[in-house]
Amino acid sequence: MNSVNASLPPALQSIIEDFQLSEGREKLELLLQYAEEMPPPPEWLQAKISEREAVPECMTPVFMQADVQDNQMHFYLDVPQSSPTVRGFATLLLKGLDGLSPEEILKIPNDFYLDMGLEQVLTHQRLNGISAILAHMKLLAMKVVTASS
């Protein structure tokens, strides 16, 4: 356990705990549940997807947009069906970070996922997909902060 956890947003903290409570293959099944719960991209996003501005850090094309209302950030993502692992990461972050302020998102430790124990079942390369998605979310949050300062 990491003492940094105390400062994680509650939704993300509870996701991490679910992964901590599951073992081995159960962790993959949990990740698969997230992959299957990925909300379909809204219509306005689908239109933009045709332009395919993917997150450059990911081998799998991840499409991400964000908007902010009342200082709460909302993310919209699309990941191909053929990449369920990345879909799982994306949905988990979507649920863990939705509605946070840009400042709160910027404070999330980049290595928060280490406490989930996924390295037992996924390679480091696959795990880096999760930090790449978080990094892009932070980039979008940073744009909001910069624009309003």
Place this chain on the structure above:
Amino acid sequence: MVEVYAFPEFLVDTAWVAEHAKDSHVRIVESDEDALLYEIGHIPGAVKVDWFTMLQDPVRRDFITGPEFAQMCSNLGISNDTTVVFYGDKSNWFATYALWLFDYYGHEHLRIMNGGRAKWEQENRPLVKEVPFYAKTSYTAQEPDQTIRAFRDDVMAHIRVGKPLVDVRSPKEYSGELIHMPNYPQEGATRGGHIPGAQNIPWAQATNESDSTFKSAHDLQQLYQSRGITPDTDIIAYCRIGERSSHTWFVLKYLLGYPRVKNYDGSWTEWGNLVNAPIEK
């Protein structure tokens, strides 16, 4: 120019798999890059072999041992005389990796489903979530076949006498412009470039983009021979961790029938970190 594959029996098509997937002497094995793809749906009757959690030793950088391999086969209901048919995502990239390891431990009847998962899906064939269970078998792994695996010392000896290598990575990895994939430091290397004398023939050039099947024998021969990769000598293929190069190894060895082809699984993540190893940019 050759018009047929050297060992066509190493390939089966999707229709064959649809018909034979549940034959008692046949086992269909899905091996993917994405760790969850099998779980969202697979060919009815197929079992999963995950290259990371099942084929690799969890501590040392090496594959599972012969006895561990035998135990895995037993758990999957694979006997020594079972015909094992591999398929997977990304043009059978990891399917050929799994096949290479089965070949290493001497399994006799090996096949690749041409076109892999993509072609099966294109043809709207059924995918199911049900995980099959097969009775355990008694399986005996053979002594590792070192004629298909190169270690770094083999590569050193190989380049000393100027024998050909195929670097199957992307052109930017070959040139050294990309030292490692952006944001993938753990599997990277401290130096960029390629092993001196290696020809850069990216692995996917051996497949048709439209349906992920292998190119014709004629086209494959042209692709490799025009770059000096010929059957009359020893060939070593490598990439970053040895998975993409197992695809090229399969093409050279079983589709074109080159007698002496090795996969260097240490690949760039070993060579690019080796102190004093010669590198070309």
